[in-house]
Amino acid sequence: MVLIKIGGGKNLNIDAICRDISDLLKNKERIIIIHGASETRDEIAKKLKAPSKVLHSPSGVSSIYTNDEAIDIFLMTYAGLINKRLVVTLQKYGVNAVGLTGVDGRLWEASRKNFVYSVENGKTKLITDNLTGKVEKVNTRLLLLLLGNKYIPVVCPPAISNENEIVNTDNDFAAAVMIRDLKIKKMISLFAAPGLLRDADDPCSLIKKIDRAELNNYMQFAKGRMKKKLLGAEKAFTYGLKKMYWGDGRIVHPIVKILEGGGTVIS
Amino acid sequence: MVLIKIGGGKNLNIDAICRDISDLLKNKERIIIIHGASETRDEIAKKLKAPSKVLHSPSGVSSIYTNDEAIDIFLMTYAGLINKRLVVTLQKYGVNAVGLTGVDGRLWEASRKNFVYSVENGKTKLITDNLTGKVEKVNTRLLLLLLGNKYIPVVCPPAISNENEIVNTDNDFAAAVMIRDLKIKKMISLFAAPGLLRDADDPCSLIKKIDRAELNNYMQFAKGRMKKKLLGAEKAFTYGLKKMYWGDGRIVHPIVKILEGGGTVIS
Numbered sequence: 001m002v003l004i005k006i007g008g009g010k011n012l013n014i015d016a017i018c019r020d021i022s023d024l025l026k027n028k029e030r031i032i033i034i035h036g037a038s039e040t041r042d043e044i045a046k047k048l049k050a051p052s053k054v055l056h057s058p059s060g061v062s063s064i065y066t067n068d069e070a071i072d073i074f075l076m077t078y079a080g081l082i083n084k085r086l087v088v089t090l091q092k093y094g095v096n097a098v099g100l101t102g103v104d105g106r107l108w109e110a111s112r113k114n115f116v117y118s119v120e121n122g123k124t125k126l127i128t129d130n131l132t133g134k135v136e137k138v139n140t141r142l143l144l145l146l147l148g149n150k151y152i153p154v155v156c157p158p159a160i161s162n163e164n165e166i167v168n169t170d171n172d173f174a175a176a177v178m179i180r181d182l183k184i185k186k187m188i189s190l191f192a193a194p195g196l197l198r199d200a201d202d203p204c205s206l207i208k209k210i211d212r213a214e215l216n217n218y219m220q221f222a223k224g225r226m227k228k229k230l231l232g233a234e235k236a237f238t239y240g241l242k243k244m245y246w247g248d249g250r251i252v253h254p255i256v257k258i259l260e261g262g263g264t265v266i267s
Numbered sequence: 268m269v270l271i272k273i274g275g276g277k278n279l280n281i282d283a284i285c286r287d288i289s290d291l292l293k294n295k296e297r298i299i300i301i302h303g304a305s306e307t308r309d310e311i312a313k314k315l316k317a318p319s320k321v322l323h324s325p326s327g328v329s330s331i332y333t334n335d336e337a338i339d340i341f342l343m344t345y346a347g348l349i350n351k352r353l354v355v356t357l358q359k360y361g362v363n364a365v366g367l368t369g370v371d372g373r374l375w376e377a378s379r380k381n382f383v384y385s386v387e388n389g390k391t392k393l394i395t396d397n398l399t400g401k402v403e404k405v406n407t408r409l410l411l412l413l414l415g416n417k418y419i420p421v422v423c424p425p426a427i428s429n430e431n432e433i434v435n436t437d438n439d440f441a442a443a444v445m446i447r448d449l450k451i452k453k454m455i456s457l458f459a460a461p462g463l464l465r466d467a468d469d470p471c472s473l474i475k476k477i478d479r480a481e482l483n484n485y486m487q488f489a490k491g492r493m494k495k496k497l498l499g500a501e502k503a504f505t506y507g508l509k510k511m512y513w514g515d516g517r518i519v520h521p522i523v524k525i526l527e528g529g530g531t532v533i534s
Contacts, residue, residue, distance in 0.1 A: 078347070
């Protein structure tokens with residue numbers, strides 16, 4: 001089974017990604033897709049005059065401050081716009097996709113975080129009304145039911161908390177929990193860069209291979225969202241993943257290129 | 268099997284509806300839910316400065332002009348916001364709901380309408396770029412797969428066309444096709460009125476019983492969206508439905524009250 005993660009950048013080549021997924025399926029590969037929608041979320045939030053507010057943890061990881069209004073925008077963009085546009089593009093290539101959020105069938109059950117710390121203007125603040133959580137349990141029964149009947153699950157946040165709240169959740173961490181609970185060995189992650197770069201501004205500084213045992217040494221090269229991908233990858237390997245491919249989702253044959261070693265391969 | 272339709276009005280008591288559904292399920296009833304989101308769609312469309320434009324057919328039925336931008340807003344509000352808020356409220360009451368659009372798993376496959384007529388300022392115009400369609404085929408296999416595994420499908424438009432476009436579709440007509448393909452005998456429709464009224468402005472003018480053979484005689488009392496409900500009901504009865512309940516979705520025990528005969532019963 002392969003987990004394919006499609007990033008939330010607006011310039012990814014969704015059509016090319018879906019065509020490659022259709023080809024992969026011809027090799028009898030079982031596939032689950034997980035996706036983001038961050039750029040679209042931020043754009044719609046701005047248009048609705050409720051711009052996304054970023055929290056910065058003391059360890060330097062950024063996340064979105066999520067109140068009820070932010071959850072509404074989250075649902076609109078992740079579960080509505082991006083999930084269904086992806087499903088219909090997959091359908092165009094003969095992939096019988098079914099879109100789900102972590103809320104549907106309690107697919108991703110999370111423990112809500114009671115509080116988070118955020119650094120603002122050099123001061124560390126305690127935030128207690130943030131609707132976020134950590135995925136703890138995956139409804140593997142529902143995913144295997146769909147896969148066993150030739151449906152391809154297309155999954156995105158938010159998750160559902162133990163107390164039935166809709167909560168934002170880290171997609172890379174959720175992917176790691178899916179890897180654990182479904183015993184997935186291979187993951188492909190597509191985003192708007194050629195892979196992990198030594199210099200974020202130089203696309204030619206691609207790091208082609210990473211030994212999973214040395215992942216932590218590469219944290220120095222991870223900027224912004226890449227930090228979460230690295231942390232998620234570390235978690236995924238402790239959960240049984242054997243190989244992780246990172247690569248460019250903007251090009252013509254994104255998955256073909258990645259599997260040929262055109263991006264960053266972690267193993 | 269019962270089909271429960273929840274209208275798109277913003278003042279429906281979703282919490283009370285979900286609690287009643289949870290009680291119905293205790294009686295071992297098999298339930299499929301279908302919902303609208305029209306008021307939320309119009310509200311968000313306005314906020315995004317792309318207000319919904321209404322088309323008026325020569326026969327007096329209104330519908331929304333649906334270009335690509337309108338489909339985006341449709342996905343955001345129907346598939347995203349309203350579907351998932353409904354799913355999580357059902358989960359709160361122990362109902363293991365799974366939200367789906369007509370696009371997921373080609374649940375509602377539609378033939379796209381090549382053109383529609385619209386009356387504007389007394390003139391009949393031909394509209395050819397409208398992304399709407401008529402549901403022709405329901406993926407009963409997916410719905411029965413979920414129901415057979417104790418999941419409650421929560422379904423909403425849009426549909427997918429034969430050419431893999433996302434198309435807006437009439438929810439009442441789609442309900443009738445589900446009734447046909449799943450051999451459903453009973454339907455409950457909840458909206459923001461006590462039932463069909465002789466005088467739309469007088470809530471005390473409720474029509475309590477309608478003989479299905481005389482449905483057409485009641486068209487004179489149907490204003491706006493009620494026309495579509497009546498047309499959908501006519502279709503549903505020709506497709507095998509035995510009993511249709513219409514009633515108020517704003518009250519404390521909406522479904523209990525409807526089943527006690529508190530709304531309009533058509534049979």
